[in-house]
Amino acid sequence: MTLLRDAAILAAALAAASWAAGRGFGPSLSGLSRAERVAWSIALGLAIEITVFLAVVAAGARPGPLPMAAGLATALLASAFVKRSRPPGEERIRGLAAALLAAALAAALLFAIAATSEPMWSNDFLAIWGLKGKTIALSGALPSRLFHDPMTRWSHPEYPLFVPLALAASSSAVGSWNDQALALLYPAFQIILLAALYGATKRRTGPAPAALAALVAACFFGFFRAFGAGMADIPLAAFLVLFGSAMIDFLDAPSRAGGARLAISSLLCAATKQEGSLFVLLACAWSASFALRRCRPRIVPLLSLTAVPVALHEAVLTALRGRIADRDYDWTLVRAGAALVPRAAAVASSVLRESLRPEAIPLAALAGFLLLARPAGGARTLALLGPPIAAQLAVYGAVCVFSAFDPAWQAGFLPRLAATLFPLLLLAAGPRLAFVLGGADAAHPEAGESASLLLKSSPE
Amino acid sequence: MRSFRFRQVAALVCLAVLLAFEIAEFRPAEFAGRWGALLTFGSMSPDEARLHGSSLAFDRRLGPFLAGVAAATEPRATVALPFASEAGSTETYVSDYVLAPRRIVDYSRLGEAGVAAARRDEALPAGAIEHVPFGRLIRRP
Numbered sequence: 308m309t310l311l312r313d314a315a316i317l318a319a320a321l322a323a324a325s326w327a328a329g330r331g332f333g334p335s336l337s338g339l340s341r342a343e344r345v346a347w348s349i350a351l352g353l354a355i356e357i358t359v360f361l362a363v364v365a366a367g368a369r370p371g372p373l374p375m376a377a378g379l380a381t382a383l384l385a386s387a388f389v390k391r392s393r394p395p396g397e398e399r400i401r402g403l404a405a406a407l408l409a410a411a412l413a414a415a416l417l418f419a420i421a422a423t424s425e426p427m428w429s430n431d432f433l434a435i436w437g438l439k440g441k442t443i444a445l446s447g448a449l450p451s452r453l454f455h456d457p458m459t460r461w462s463h464p465e466y467p468l469f470v471p472l473a474l475a476a477s478s479s480a481v482g483s484w485n486d487q488a489l490a491l492l493y494p495a496f497q498i499i500l501l502a503a504l505y506g507a508t509k510r511r512t513g514p515a516p517a518a519l520a521a522l523v524a525a526c527f528f529g530f531f532r533a534f535g536a537g538m539a540d541i542p543l544a545a546f547l548v549l550f551g552s553a554m555i556d557f558l559d560a561p562s563r564a565g566g567a568r569l570a571i572s573s574l575l576c577a578a579t580k581q582e583g584s585l586f587v588l589l590a591c592a593w594s595a596s597f598a599l600r601r602c603r604p605r606i607v608p609l610l611s612l613t614a615v616p617v618a619l620h621e622a623v624l625t626a627l628r629g630r631i632a633d634r635d636y637d638w639t640l641v642r643a644g645a646a647l648v649p650r651a652a653a654v655a656s657s658v659l660r661e662s663l664r665p666e667a668i669p670l671a672a673l674a675g676f677l678l679l680a681r682p683a684g685g686a687r688t689l690a691l692l693g694p695p696i697a698a699q700l701a702v703y704g705a706v707c708v709f710s711a712f713d714p715a716w717q718a719g720f721l722p723r724l725a726a727t728l729f730p731l732l733l734l735a736a737g738p739r740l741a742f743v744l745g746g747a748d749a750a751h752p753e754a755g756e757s758a759s760l761l762l763k764s765s766p767e
Numbered sequence: 768m769r770s771f772r773f774r775q776v777a778a779l780v781c782l783a784v785l786l787a788f789e790i791a792e793f794r795p796a797e798f799a800g801r802w803g804a805l806l807t808f809g810s811m812s813p814d815e816a817r818l819h820g821s822s823l824a825f826d827r828r829l830g831p832f833l834a835g836v837a838a839a840t841e842p843r844a845t846v847a848l849p850f851a852s853e854a855g856s857t858e859t860y861v862s863d864y865v866l867a868p869r870r871i872v873d874y875s876r877l878g879e880a881g882v883a884a885a886r887r888d889e890a891l892p893a894g895a896i897e898h899v900p901f902g903r904l905i906r907r908p
Contacts, residue, residue: 308809308810309811309812309813310808310809310810310811310813310816311809313813417793417798420798420801420802420805421798421801423805424801424802424804424805424808425804425805425808425816425820425821426808426813426816426817426820426822427822428820428821428822430857430860433822433860433861433863433864434855434860434863434864437864438860438863438864438867441864441867441868442867442868445842445867445868446842446843446868450868452870456870457853458851458853458870458871458872458873458876459863459871460853460855461853461854461855461859461860462863483813484813485813486813486817487808487809487813487816488813519782522786523782523785523786523789526786526789526790526793527789527792528789528790528792528793529789529792532792533801666788668784668788669784669785669788669789672781672782672784672785672788673781673785675777675778675781676778676781676782676785679774679777679778679781680774680775680778681774739778740782742774742775742778743775743778743779743782745775
């Protein structure tokens with residue numbers, strides 16, 4: 308049973324790295340719920356595995372189980388010297404919250420089975436993420452042909468490298484490239500997403516709305532399906548939730564720990580997909596506009612904790628591989644003027660066609676929910692995260708106009724791209740979920756209290 | 768109060784519709800197939816699982832051919848394949864992935880390759896032929 312053995316080693320390595328991360332980054336996780344600590348520990352654990360892998364490669368050694376084990380043991384040892392911070396006690400989950408949470412966990416289990424049912428197979432995995440991960444893992448290096456070989460221009464050499472490096476690091480820990488066992492990373496990303504969403508919503512609105520948010524996210528079967536394993540959409544959705552929560556925390560009450568989380572999550576988003584960089588920059592601009600009107604001293608920390616990590620990531624990638632043109636878009640079309648109108652019409656018509664299909668009914672239901680439900684305790688998380696989400700969707704549509712291919716064909720990818728923002732929208736809508744539960748948690752001690760103070764007096 | 772109650776019920780209905788459509792995306796029959804696949808593929812070696820998996824379902828002969836080429840070449844080799852395409856195609860993606868970390872080129876870059884391989888019905892440059900499942904290859908000086 309190669310799969311069982313490899314999956315067990317992969318899980319053990321990730322657990323060790325996560326434990327080291329949870330302990331080592333403990334001070335940065337202060338004030339978070341237990342679920343959020345789990346989410347952050349796994350995300351940072353993956354980052355530790357990648358760091359160890361890159362350190363082995365940089366040292367000129369061959370990545371494999373022994374060097375990876377030695378690196379992880381060093382991380383564990385180093386983390387033992389960090390003073391342990393105990394998370395605050397949390398009330399036991401029972402009743403409706405427990406039932407909703409159990410249902411969410413059952414849905415997550417279904418995805419875990421689907422994701423690991425066979426070697427990852429989606430086109431994007433074979434052509435982009437898996438190809439790069441396997442090449443890096445088995446050559447024990449980051450060969451320059453990954454970025455400059457004309458024969459693999461279709462593999463998007465301009466994309467960031469978190470996912471290929473996570474696959475390569477995990478396979479090195481296992482000792483072989485087992486792409487069915489590696490699919491286990493995707494349930495791990497889903498756990499990051501659900502735990503971060505549940506924990507952050509619970510802190511603000513109580514356990515029942517948090518469990519409902521987790522259930523709605525976990526039941527997003529159109530997104531959490533076998534096809535999604537091996538691509539970057541699920542990791543990006545998870546990191547966007549970490550980023551959104553860190554952003555709200557930092558604007559609410561700036562702290563060193565909150566700042567660290569904001570910077571790390573900005574970096575994780577940028578390192579996963581270009582759409583992650585875009586969202587971080589849009590959210591940064593939107594929050595800065597609030598800060599400009601209400602609290603100017605927060606602008607510099609905001610910029611340095613969001614835009615700077617994104618810029619640093621870009622600088623490192625440029626140093627590594629030089630500047631690479633994105634072959635999907637033809638920006639010379641900017642000068643085309645009126646010739647852009649039919650292209651814009653083609654994109655608009657494609658979006659409209661999608662919007663009139665029965666599949667769009669849940670979108671209408673979501674919009675209806677957001678309009679009808681009132682946020683518990685006046686919390687206004689949607690005012691902070693909603694506009695950048697809307698702006699991101701608008702940018703997705705706008706860039707299709709500049710597609711180097713048929714703009715309508717490019718617009719066909721919009722639903723998949725938009726889906727990565729749904730869990731983040733649930734985080735933003737968290738305070739509204741208490742409303743539909745009969746205000747069961749409206750009396751929660753923290754309901755509405757911890758939503759951004761910057762936004763308290765702003766109209767939503 | 769009545770207005771509050773109405774909004775609450777309406778919002779709940781919207782959320783229920785959203786959840787119902789999400790759950791409708793779950794296909795029990797497909798999931799049963801996935802569970803069966805997990806048990807089947809789980810008992811195979813990674814290479815064997817790849818050959819029988821969905822990524823090669825479009826051409827069941829391509830997998831053994833690529834596995835044969837992989838077994839006959841060094842991981843550092845550059846392999847020329849007649850169907851490799853600069854523009855990209857399903858066959859190209861699968862070949863590049865299965866043969867990674869080898870570099871794959873098309874026949875227009877034959878000079879960069881140490882090995883040229885072709886399936887049975889495809890042309891192969893002159894040289895001493897070695898047979899692999901569903902194809903053959905030659906080593907270039």
